[in-house]
Amino acid sequence: MNAPVSFAESKLPLLLGALFVIGLIAPFAVYPTFLMKILCYALFACAFNLLLGFAGLLSFGHAAFLGTAGYVCGMMVRDVGVTPEVGILAGTVAAGLLGWLFGWLAIKRTGIYFAMITLALAQMVFFLAIQIKETGGEDGLQGVPRGHLFGLLDLSDNIAMYYLVFAIFCFGFFVIYRTIHSPFGQILKAIRENEPRAISLGYDVAKFKLIAFIISAALAGMAGATKTLVFQLASLSDVHWHASGEVVLMTLLGGLGTILGPVVGAATIVTLQTQMPDSVGSWVTVIMGVIFVICVLSFRRGIVGELQALIKRSGVN
């Protein structure tokens, strides 16, 4: 589980630059709404990966942050009438605060207990979402206007919306990148590798875990709030535990603990989910299951993890 250094790491900025350019021109080749969906889920998976891949904390309730932020953003934009950027900010802050509460409770335990506490709390959020009137219950929060960015730029145009989503994604990705490559990130990895040793070195492990949890929750919320604006709705499927499970699948498939893994994983899963059902129907869940089993059996490092290992091997020779 050592962080891959050398070749793969040294060429990373170059690769990221290339991907940035691809991201800029992509909406002219591929349907923008589809790309926006991928970017939202990619950010969600990256936020999740920060927690699982770098701090070793398996949260099984991340949908709560995605969904809550979506609902908050939707209500703010639709009912209060704020501009989209304020809506996204409100969603992000709400998810961050919720993350604070969840994290504070959950990090008191580790392993399976941690995962179960997060799942239980997320189910409470699901219950609230279905019960209270403001979220629209199982009909969802519908008809959220995309509005004008800063009151100026009309976001009903798909290309304009895409660049906003792309900017938000890049910002979130940059935050995660900086977090991982900071002394704070080093300590998170130390906690992941050997928690007692980190404690014996004098670090307040609980505090680091909590901060990581809050950052992860806030960024997941940012993804959820953005998604609400893209689709102009927030629905129960975003707070359902399926979404919490999907993000685990995305991260594992793409490559746990790699910076680009979640992006690749999210792109793969979203593409499969969107394109496959039309041709294979109900087999899509079976196919996903098979992919997952193959992934954990034969390439456990995930797509990006395996590629990195391959480059590393050939780089040595």
Add this chain to the structure above:
Amino acid sequence: MLSRKYAKTACAAALAALSLGAQAQVSGGSVKIGVLTDLSGTYSDLAGSGAVLATRMAIDDFIANEKPNFKIEVVTADHQNKADIASNKAREWIERENVDTVTELVTTSTALAVMKVAKEKDRLVIMNGPASTPITNEQCNDVSVHYTYDTYAVANGTAKAVTTQGGKSWFFLTADYAFGHALEKDSSTVVLANGGKVVGSVRHPFPGSDFSSFLLKAQASGAQVIGLANAGADTTNAIKQAAEFGITPKQSLAGLLMFITDIHALGLKSTQGMYLTEGFYWDRTDETRAWSKRFFDKQKKMPTMVQAGQYSSIYHYLRAVKAAGTDDTSKVMAMMKKTPINDFFAKNGQIRDDGRMVHDMYLMQVKKPADSKYPWDYYTIKATIPAAEAFQPLALSRCPLIKK
């Protein structure tokens, strides 16, 4: 000068060509219908591939009978009962594939999401699968048609008919969320209005799997009728368990939202004697039998009301396009509302200004296993609920399009 003259002639020729081509006045020379439904999940039985088949049958029949001068294309997709997938797909269809109308849309959240997209892009939505009344009330708009049924029609129809036929005391088993509460509230109002009484109710968590304690309460209440104010798997589980506890047939169950596929899956043994309201039954008339047999030959299942409604609505839509001579949304919609619907599915069906298609509904009682003579012989029609009574009256409408 000469070149300018040529240019003029060329322009005139081009215009002439355009106006000639415009006889059909159908964008892109073809009408494109999108069927967005659940092809893989809980509702794939009652809508799903059967709805796609019904759409294709409607198109084939329309081409054979009416010989239109435009092409008709179909695209289909699975929305997996998720609103974001539905919204994404509908947007993509409209923006990239020039789809004229998005249809079916089982699951209310997907329907509402697509209604917003369609309104924004000025395209038609024809809904057959979704159940909730907000579609033609708070959330109504002028590009949408809610064709087959809604919870008002099926729940109130059942409650009223059962009460007037002697089922005076009711107990409700209600799914504990907005949809279940609304279903219970609407039905109990009807029960009370028709001289019945509600002796109690119990709320179960949604989604539920173990209904034993709730069913025992219902049994202890001694009510004649247990109203199931829930849907889908909750309803089928409750029915199965009620049969196991011996509640039925001593007390009878009333399904407030059920389909023939549910009866088929549960079997007559555990559903016998149940009351439910549907908008279509295959074995009702010669016309319905003839159509349903054709459907059965391909699908190996009898059609649900959603699938029959899908056929009827698509045929009605295509006829409106032909009559209006255009696929322009508002003109086609005006034509659809103006023309009454007369086919095997509906007699004198009418689309109201709130988008609600009103037609007769039928109160059914599920047969005893011994009375069922052939496959899919499930219902006895106890009453026909006339269109005027079956649906929510416009006077109670909460749709902003309805001026009072």
